[in-house]
Amino acid sequence: MRRKRRPSPPANDWTVGYAVGALVVSLAAAIALFVLLDRRELRLGVGAFALDAVMLATLVPLHRRRRFTTSALGLRPAAPARSVGLVVLAGIAVAVVNAAWLQGVLGLGRPVSQGITLHESTPAALFTGFVVAVSAPVIEEIFFRGFLYRAFRNRWAVAPAAVINGVIFGVIHGITYPLDTLPPRMAFGVIACLLYEYTGSLYPGIALHCLIDAAAFEAAIAGQSGVVIIAFVALGAAVLLFAALRAGTTAKANGRQRPAVSTK
DSSP, rough: OOOOOOOOTTGGOOOOOHHHHHHHHHHHHHHHHHHHOSHHHHHHIIHHHHHHHHHHTHHHHHHHOOOOOOGTTTOOOOOOHHHHHHHHHHHHHHHHHHHIIIIIOOOOOOOOOOOOOOOOOOOHHHHHHHHIIIIIHHHHHIIIIIIHHHHHHHHHHHHHHHHHHHHHHHHHGGGTSSGGGGHHHHHHHHHHHHHHHSSSSSSSHHHHHHHHHHHHHHHHHOOHHHHHHHHHHHHHHHHHHHHHHHHHHHHHHHHHHOOOOOOO
């Protein structure tokens, strides 16, 4: 049986009660932004950015009470080959779930954008693209997986913690996205929890989250997502190549430092 990964202190003291409180504050902020920002494009850009700021702010009292490093939130190195492989498997799982939902359940003839529609000026579109494809995936992974899931895992096993986290992740996206796109988002939330659980790092989940959201953004503005997919394939190959070169350099260095064996 796989041994339970022990969290970095003080993450092992984070409670479900505080996590729920932080979630309530974030949800209240999301609802307020939904009311104040009546244009969908504005909600998706400015609203998402403001909500991300609120989610990060809920971690400040934890840090003041007992200081922690980014490692406690899951921002720590991961094994490159294992991480790339698991991200690929997770990406396939997400694609299968999306296709099954959109085509099998909703009866759509072809994949469509998961709720992102843009009719903005170029500067506004660029800002929205940055929020959707970069800042939101990073901050959401820190909050939902690095903090919220960690608090759940301090009390529950992997399965209930991941499912609850995934449902919450999907529901909170109902503020800005159509309700019929939420089940695949819930499934993604569960998959991202498992990716964090089995790599011990948020970086693979952040990469997958950026890929999915960037591909959806490109599809919304260009009708396809080939550029994003090619870029992420190249990034994965670069990570594996760098890891291989580093491993080779380390092996050579260790070989040079190994003391000679005396024949006397």
